[in-house]
Amino acid sequence: MKDKIMKESIDLFDSKGFSKTTIQDIVDNIGVTKGTFYYYFESKQELLRDIHLSFIENLLHQQEEIINDKNLNNKEKLYKLVYIIISEIKTSGKSARVFNREIRHLEKDHIDNVNSKRREFRLNFQKVIDEGIREGEFRNDLRSDIVTFAILGMVNRSYSWYNPDGEMSEDEIVNLYMELILNGLTK
Amino acid sequence: MKDKIMKESIDLFDSKGFSKTTIQDIVDNIGVTKGTFYYYFESKQELLRDIHLSFIENLLHQQEEIINDKNLNNKEKLYKLVYIIISEIKTSGKSARVFNREIRHLEKDHIDNVNSKRREFRLNFQKVIDEGIREGEFRNDLRSDIVTFAILGMVNRSYSWYNPDGEMSEDEIVNLYMELILNGLTK
Amino acid sequence: MKDKIMKESIDLFDSKGFSKTTIQDIVDNIGVTKGTFYYYFESKQELLRDIHLSFIENLLHQQEEIINDKNLNNKEKLYKLVYIIISEIKTSGKSARVFNREIRHLEKDHIDNVNSKRREFRLNFQKVIDEGIREGEFRNDLRSDIVTFAILGMVNRSYSWYNPDGEMSEDEIVNLYMELILNGLTK
Amino acid sequence: MKDKIMKESIDLFDSKGFSKTTIQDIVDNIGVTKGTFYYYFESKQELLRDIHLSFIENLLHQQEEIINDKNLNNKEKLYKLVYIIISEIKTSGKSARVFNREIRHLEKDHIDNVNSKRREFRLNFQKVIDEGIREGEFRNDLRSDIVTFAILGMVNRSYSWYNPDGEMSEDEIVNLYMELILNGLTK
DNA sequence: CATGAATGAGCATTCATTCAT
DNA sequence: TATGAATGAATGCTCATTCAT
Missing domain, CATH: 1.10.10.60 (Homeodomain-like)
Structure with a gap:
């Protein structure tokens, strides 16, 4: 029930x-x-918190597996991190939309845990960027925290327009994002 | 009043x-x-609509000037288009946040005009990308509509974390974004 | 104005x-x-009172002329008294409807004068009935006050269904009413 | 409750x-x-509609019994039809007043059913008149629809002045009405 | 005469929450 | 486990009225 x-x-x-x-x-x-x-x-707030927690915890689990995979370099990890977001939007679009839109309606008493996990999710992302910089895979002249915000903004926002039943597959979306992120728009 | x-x-x-x-x-x-x-x-809805309209119309005006400027190439235009968003967040952070967050609370009878202008804003963006592809400034193997969604997602989202009184100036933010967008993360 | x-x-x-x-x-x-x-x-109440007064005073004037006409017997007077009500509905249907419907919205401070004139209107009617009874024109076994209520109820209510642009003229309506009132339904 | x-x-x-x-x-x-x-x-409107429905449905039931009674001729039926109105005013004067006065405050979405039943009530009345004309009990030179309006106007309006605790019993009222309706005022 | 800005008291309606059963 | 009746505080909105200009 x-x-x-x-x-x-x-x-x-x-x-x-x-x-x-x-x-x-x-x-x-x-x-x-x-x-x-x-x-x-106990309350509508608790319900909203549970929905958020369930969503973010799932994402965190998927993240962990990727981050701990010693066979992947950081570019590959970044690819997979982006992939899980898009994949989640594809399979659980409604949850993804609620997760991204309704966070503001979570009030004081129910937000702490959620916020710290969202933060963790972001910092995991940033860790891969940092590692990639250290390993020489990524350029070292861009602040990794801002880059992380940038990439997350770009990718997360897909919930608002990406139609899983449309012409683009999730692979195509992720590939386009990765091309843009890694190589940029310049010819 | x-x-x-x-x-x-x-x-x-x-x-x-x-x-x-x-x-x-x-x-x-x-x-x-x-x-x-x-x-x-007339209603709380009308107020919300007016807030949205006033914000988006201002952005559209600034966009137009840039797009019609014959002295700029498309890279430069793109730069300036990104700039006005960040600049608006810096000077009118509250409006920007309301504009980005509360759109969902605009209901049927008050949303039409707003939605069409938001669309116009996005299509103007895309037009510059398209033009840049045609002119050979940008690579031609990425769908411009998705690229536009990607860039807008990235840039708009700044409202949620960018602190104008913090250590980064708006120029620095925009420069970082443009580096990422144009040249990518790869070393 | x-x-x-x-x-x-x-x-x-x-x-x-x-x-x-x-x-x-x-x-x-x-x-x-x-x-x-x-x-x-001074107020919405005053407006409503003025509308009522103007309507009832007009009726009262017409009543007086009829009642004081020495050339008419009481049957004829009754006929004419009924006639002015129907005639007023025909020429000022809106006023008549407001007069009959909205009386209840007149509150304490504005109702006195109106009520006393409505009462006067009714008593004038009753006077003709009484006179007719005394003169032997009308039967004397029916209470004139109730008869008056009865006739006024019947005639006034016409405002709710009588359409002056319809097939029945005011003469036809009044004649039917008078037939019913004077001779009844029995064959 | x-x-x-x-x-x-x-x-x-x-x-x-x-x-x-x-x-x-x-x-x-x-x-x-x-x-x-x-x-x-659900609303104040629904309450008002329920009050109206409950009143008119009760009247309709009583009407039906009378109309279907094969032992009564049409004069007797007419008598009984008038009787239930007066009787209802006597026992449920408040309901009767609300029913007659507040109908106008019923708005679009809640009025349909009520109006059709009021109409049915009136047409049942008219049916008895028509039948009486056909049977030769009533004269045939008066339009039955108007006669119906006339009688209903007369009788219904009693709510506005009839005091059940006063000197006149309901029988006396009904008898007076029937005398007037059937035989008229003429001596 | 007429305006338009402002008031303030009131009103129907909503809705998360409680609790005895 | 689940129900259904009841609560009460809040909320958007209305509107007759006032008054300085």
């Missing part, structure tokens, strides 16, 4: 937004009553 | 978010009453 | 009802501003 | 009128909170 509620909530948060979605909406779509919701969640 | 209300609203939408900001909050901070608000705006 | 306001108000009260009609509606339709309204009327 | 709310609302709509009665008034008089009201009714 808890999963059912989360799944339905993601659907509704995606289509109507967090603040326009009522607990009533959620339970109506499942066919239960509000009491049931409050048996599984 | 209308301007005063808009200014105060932007402040509050930035700090508390659109849905958590009440009309009462807004007028209390100005020292007038709710009636006054509704004398100048 | 005062007349213009009253005329427009009657239109709006007729179509939207008193409580749903705002002062703004009224002045918008005339092309002036609210200040103008309050220059001519 | 729903019944309690309806009952209290009828009281208040009768004494203060629909538009002057607030939801707060209603719930205060019952000793619950506004939330409770909206648990049972």
Whole structure:
């Protein structure tokens, strides 16, 4: 039931937004009553936090595997890090959109854990950049923190326009991003 | 008074978010009453739309000047297009954040004009990329529409972390972005 | 201007009802501003009272002429009394509807005069019935007060269905009413 | 609780009128909170519609029994049809007043069903008149639709002056009405 | 005469949350 | 586990009215 509620909530948060979605909406779509919701969640905030945590924790697990893979150089790691974001958008577009859009509606008491994991996700990214600079794979004249913000901004934002059922496959998207990131636009 | 209300609203939408900001909050901070608000705006939605329109129209005007400047090649134009976004974040960070975050709270009846102008803004960007490809300034093996989404995602997102009072100037940011966009990360 | 306001108000009260009609509606339709309204009327209540007074006073004047006409017997007077009501509905249907419908929205401070004139109107009617009974024109086994209520209920209510542009003329309506009132339905 | 709310609302709509009665008034008089009201009714409009429906449906049921009674001729039916209106005013005067006065406050989305039933009520009335004409009980030189409007106007309007605790019983009222309707005022 | 800005009290409605059963 | 009735605080919005100009 808890999963059912989360799944339905993601659907509704995606289509109507967090603040326009009522607990009533959620339970109506499942066919239960509000009491049931409050048996599984203490509050709407807790639900939103759980959705965020579940999403970011999944990403972190995938990240870890890549980062710890000794067979990959940093360019390859970077490729794979980008890949998991796009892949997640493809397979769980709704979750990805909720994750990216509704973060602001998480309030004080429920945001700490989420924020620290988002931060961790970003720093993992940056670590690969730093490592690549040290290894001579990447140029060393650009601040890695800003580069990380730049790449994440670019890639994450795909949730807003990328249509998995459209003409571009996830591979094509990732390849284009990597070309741009690694070699730039100049002819 | 209308301007005063808009200014105060932007402040509050930035700090508390659109849905958590009440009309009462807004007028209390100005020292007038709710009636006054509704004398100048028909609804909270209209206010949000006006904020969006005012922001995007300003950007469009700046874009036009750059695009029509015959003395600039496309690399230079691209540079300047990126610059106005960062510059706007620096001088009107609150507006920029509201513009980027609260778009989802604009509902059916008030979104049309805003959406078409946002689209126009993006297509102007793409036009420069296309032109640069045609002129041989940019490589021709990357889809310009996706490249545009990529660059805009990267640059726009700066609102979320760029602190104008911090150690990096807007020039430095833009230069870093342009290096990455034009030449890439590879050593 | 005062007349213009009253005329427009009657239109709006007729179509939207008193409580749903705002002062703004009224002045918008005339092309002036609210200040103008309050220059001519102290309040919405006063406006409503003036509309009522003007309507009932007009009826009372017509009544008087008939009642004082020494050439008419009481059947003829009754006929004419009914006639003026229908005639008023025909020529000033909107006023008649407002007069009959919105009386309840007249509050304490503005109702006295109106009520006493409505009462006078009814009692004038009853006087003719009484006189007719005394003169032997009408049967004497029916209470004249209730008969008056009955006739007035029947005739006044015409405002709700009588369409002056329809197939029945006012004469035909009045004749039918008088037949019913005087001779009844029995074959 | 729903019944309690309806009952209290009828009281208040009768004494203060629909538009002057607030939801707060209603719930205060019952000793619950506004939330409770909206648990049972979607809107003030829905409440008003339910009040109307409940009143008219009750009348329709009573009508049906009379109309289908094969032991009654049309004069007798007419008598009984008038009787139920007066009887309803006597036992449920408040409902009757609300029903007759506040119909105009029912708006578009909530009026359809009510209007069609009011119409049905009137047409049932007319059917008896028509039948009586065909059977030779009533004269055939008066339009039955107008006669119906006339009788209903006369009888319904009793809500505005008939005091059930006064000197006249409902039988006396109905008898007077029937005398007038059937035999007229002429001596 | 007329305007337009401002008021303030009020109102219907919403909705997350509680809790006895 | 789940329900359904009830809460209460909040919220966007309305509108008759005032008043300085």
